[in-house]
Structures are given as C-alpha cells and as structure tokens.
Amino acid sequence: MNKGAKKTLIRLVVAVPLMFAFGFALVPLYDVFCEVTGINGKVFQSEHSEDLMSDDGRSIALQFISTNNENMPWTFKPSEQVMKIETGKYHSATFYVKNTTNKRMVAQAVPSVAPSNAAAHLKKLECFCFEQQELMPGEEALLPVKLLVSNELPSNIKNIILSYTIFDITDYDDEALAHHEMDME
Template identity: 70%
Template sequence: MNKSAKKTIKVLGFTVFGMFFFSFALVPLYDVFCEVTGLNGKVALESTNIEEVDTGREIKLQFISHNNEEMPWIFKPSEEVLDVKTGKYYTTTFYVKNVTNKEMTAQAIPSVAPSNAASHLSKLECFCFNQQTLKPGEEALLPVKFLVDTDLPNNIKSVAMSYTIFDITDYDKQELAMQMNHDSMHSEESH
C-alpha cells in the first residue's frame, strides 16, 4: 500500500475517534448553550444571594408540582399563587408526605416558564438543592426562599415555578422482586 493511502487511513481513523468524542462533547455543549441562551428554563441548583431593592414591580408567581412516573408521595405547593414584587425575597413551602410503608428518597427538579425568566430567578434556599429522605408515613413542609430580580423583561407578568419529584431510592433489586412476587401471589389468591 502506498504512502498516501496510509495517510488517508490515518486521517479518517482520527476523524472517526474525533467524532465519537464529539458526540460526548455535545452533552456539556448543550448545557452551556442552554445556560447562555436561557432556553430550557433550567434554574441554577445552588444558592445565590442577591441584595434586595425597593424599585421592583408586581408580578404573579404560580407554583406547580408534578410526581414523576409512579412516585407515590403526596407533593403539592402550600400556596398555588403568590403576588410578589421583584427585587424582594419571599419564602413559600411545598407539602410532602411519604404515604408508603418504606423509607424513600426523592429529588426535586425545578423548571421555570417562560424560560427566559429562569436567569432572573435567584434562590437563597431550596429543597431542590438536596435529596429528601422521608420515613414511612412522615410528612414535611419544604421551603423555597427566592427572589425575582428587577431585570425581569417587562412583558413577563407572571412566572410559573414547577417542581417534579423523582423517586431516587436505592432499592435492593432482589428484595423488590420478592415483594412483587409476593404481591402477585396475593392478588392471585384473592381472585
């Protein structure tokens, strides 16, 4: 095989590996792109502290809760709508109850609509910063302390803050399988 053919093969081989790694590079690139443009309503998952100001205007905040898949917990906002002023800190709470007879761990993932409001929302404190573990039957009021800054675009009159809780309990798979078998045996007996 001649030299130029070997060179072509080398270049093509490197391109293949390069594109494979590029596909993984798309993951951080996607996050950076969304962060810079504020496209998908993702909120920073860490505490930020901003000075309060008095020059704000009135807006309406709506709180929405979702349970992912078959997450059995009761999860709802204590107040569904809150009239607030931009530039001021407010605290609201979400009610959760573990209705199962197992200890479970949950993670809440926040999202903001409209998405260009996301970068104007600062949270001093949020239950979504941490995982929440509740014992069987335990209930709690989870706080969010937040501020909508005064740079919020003028056309935005109301902002929806949505939280979805995911079940992230580290299940013992064998135990789970036994449990399911047990349940199905029970249901067969009852027929």
C-alpha cells in the first residue's frame, strides 16, 4: 500500500471512533441545547435571586397537571388545580401523594412545562422533582414546589401549565440513579 493510501486509511479509521463518540456526545448536547433554548419544557433548579423579584409583575394563571406513568399505583394530585400568581414573586404549591400499596416504594416525578417557551422564564427554587420520594406502605405526603415566573415572560402567555409524571423507580439501581440526578442538577 502506498503512503497516500495509508494516510487516508488512518484518517478514516480515526473518524469512526470519533463519530461513535459523537453519537454519545449528542446526549449531553441535547440537554445543553434544551437548557439554553428552553425548549423541551425542562426546568432546572435555580438559586434564590433578588434580581428576578419585582413588584410590578402581572397576573397569570399557573395550572397543575399530574399523571401516573403506566402501572404506578400511587395517588398523586395537585392540592390546587389552578393558582393565580404574580410574575416576579415567589409562590409555593403542593402536590399530594399517597403510597396505596402495602410495600415500600420509591418514585421519581418528571416535570414538563407548556408552552415550551415559558420554560426558560420559570425559576424553581425548590421542587420535589429534584429528588426521589420514598414512601412506606400507606404513607402520604405533601410535596412542595417553590417557583417564580420572571417578568420577562412573553406577554402573550397568560397561562402556564406545569405537569408532572410520576414514575415507579423502586426496582432501579439507586446508586446509578443518584449519579444521574447529580448530572441533572
């Protein structure tokens, strides 16, 4: 094989693992892209910020939706279906859960925001979706979420829907999950 061919060959052989790695790099890139653009309705935890707070906010409706994934037997519902809130102020809400089974279970709630361009303006100080919920048989709890909608919310949005789907993750490897959570935060 001549020199030129060897060079071409080496380049191509290097390209293959690089593209393989690129396939995996798409996973974090996808998250970063969604975080930057605020699409996909994902909301990440944010710090308490005085800058976001103001008194000249407007009034919007915040609607809560709860969904049980597949065979998740828990009772899971928002304490209030709709809240009137002011932009630029922190508000708290709660979700009621009850483990209706007779065994210990662990759950994870996954949030989503609609319309998706509101997600970037929704700042969550505290959310039960940032951690797992472990409930003993018959145990019930009120899960808190504390959030602020910034004043920069596009003026055509008058109604934000915050939905949570609750998943049964009792059988998952807790350790692997803990790692993943850290990555998410």
